[in-house]
Amino acid sequence: MTAPAAAAPRANPILVAPILPTILRLSTPNLMAMVATAAVAIAETAYVGLLGTASLAGMALVFPVVMLQQMMSAGAMGGGVSSAVSRALGAGDIERARSLAFHTVLIALAGGIGMSVLFIGVGPALYALLGGRGAALAEALTYSNAVFVGALAIWLCNLLASVVRGMGNMVVPSAILLAVAGLQVVIGGGLGLGFGPIPRFGMAGVAAGQVIAYGLGALALLAWLRSGRGRFVLPLVGLTPRWDHASDILKVGTIAMISSLQSVLTVLILTRLVARFGDAALAGYGIGSRLEFLLIPVTFAVGVSLVPMVGMAIGAGNAARARRAAWTGGAMAFLVTGGVGVAGWLFPEVWARLFTSDPAVIAATAAYLTWAGPCFGFFGLGLCLYFAAQGAGRVIGPVLAGTARLVVIALGGWALVATDQQPWAMFALVGFAMVIYGAGSVLALWVTPWGRRPA
Structure with missing residues (x-):
């Protein structure tokens, strides 16, 4: 008897499917996550307003810097990560993609720690330069210091989400970021305003809500990438850092x-x-x-x-x-x-x-x-x-x-x-x-x- 022919490998739909429907399919989960993120900014402004005018003014001073961190980690360096991973997968080089994901974790560590040191150090001078005075400046520093102490959680969450997007999977990172948005509102509001036995921590509590939510999101993404459900398993040990792989991300992201x-x-x-x-x-x-x-x-x-x-x-x-x-x-x-x-x-x-x-x-x-x-x-x-x-x-x-x-x-x-x-x-x-x-x-x-x- 003749042995049955092996089934042909299934083509990657991102490489062969009609372009417009593919863009619509990939964009829909992202749109939901982005709308949720915008809603968080509105909700956060609403409950910070309950803390007083000085708190609102302080948040206005810090907001451009917080947005800059999001743009750098999610949009700029995150785009570099997705670009490098997707190009490796498109070429069929799974081992290179795994190595790029490993270097992504290293870059997240460097980016998060670097932002913490930078903005905790220059925060007082920066917010004063932007016009912060008195109580508004004090509230700005309270919020900023709490956010940037946990900058690593934000960088790790955004860059791991970019690794998954580089695989062509938009559903998982979008679902996790939706959960992060909901947790940020609940935790930040509860810690900032106080709820039941939870005392009122003010601006420090609002900022802590963001850090805790992104930290949980990073853990969820890490667990998914280690579970084997993606195109590859994220390696955390056993690889030697390589500058050519790191630079493939950095020369786009930087x-x-x-x-x-x-x-x-x-x-x-x-x-x-x-x-x-x-x-x-x-x-x-x-x-x-x-x-x-x-x-x-x-x-x-x-x-x-x-x-x-x-x-x-x-x-x-x-x-x-x-x-x-x-x-x-x-x-x-x-x-x-x-x-x-x-x-x-x-x-x-x-x-x-x-x-x-x-x-x-x-x-x-x-x-x-x-x-x-x-x-x-x-x-x-x-x-x-x-x-x-x-x-x-x-x-x-x-x-x-x-x-x-x-x-x-x-x-x-x-x-x-x-x-x-x-x-x-x-x-x-x-x-x-x-x-x-x-x-x-x-x-x-x-x-x-x-x-x-x-x-």
Whole structure:
């Protein structure tokens, strides 16, 4: 008798399935996790408000730094991790992928400890430079010190989630991050405000809720990666650190960190410049930019799904599919964010009246959405292509596009303030900078060669 033929190995759907349905399938869990994370920020602000005005002011001082840590660990270095792991798996090199995951743990240790030392050391001077005084500065330091003592938990959770995403699995990290978001609200609220026998720890308790929740999330991800249910088992011992494997992550993640710094610096510069026009203009900018902020989870969800799609295609030597995935995801982000921006442009006062009845603030919000709203699509496009470039390991172009946006805001804003222009001119500059960012990212993708990196 003839022996039955061996079954052909099952093709990886990320490498062969239709691109648009695959992006939608991978993006949906990410979107749920990102929306939950945004909801945590709203809930945290609500119960910090119950602690008093000084606590709210203190949180406002620390918030950009906390967001910077999230962007660096989850978006920048996390993208480098997902990119390297997915390219190794696309090339069929399981042992390299295991080694990259091992080096991810080492990078998380270095990143978490480094952030703890840095911000516990420079926190007092930094928050004072940002305008912190008296009780607000004291509350900011209480919150900041508690968060950054536990920075390792945040880095480990975000980078281990990126390892799983690099395998092409979006459900597990999204489910765990959803649980982290829920735990952060419950634990942070309970410890901050006090509940039953739990005393009221104030800002230290709110910060501890974040650290504890991320620590539990890191343990859950570690257990899953060690369980054998993924594409490989995460090794914790038995491997010798190799610079070429660590650098495969770092040369993408470190450059991407520049983008995180640029984003935070752009927001700080814009806030400072708009404040020169008065409280109404600043409030209107804040309300208008909230609509922009709500679009980031959508763009992030699509972008994160592109990292393994592009990375595995590059690893498999199929650069054409990688580019098609990037253009498809970018078009999706452009249409969604652009559509919301156009709606804000057509009906700016509807959005403004959800937050205020002050005519001056409503007018400022309308001015912002009228000039910047139609350009939201270019911001979404640029951000999505940035993630795609991470997957390819070719992130310099989109980072330079972000640099161009920052320069336009800084120099153009200075010129507008120096020549005593009206607020609408500043808002028009914001929109123009978004167009520069989106167009620059498109140009970077168009001219940068994508191909398999040497092992």
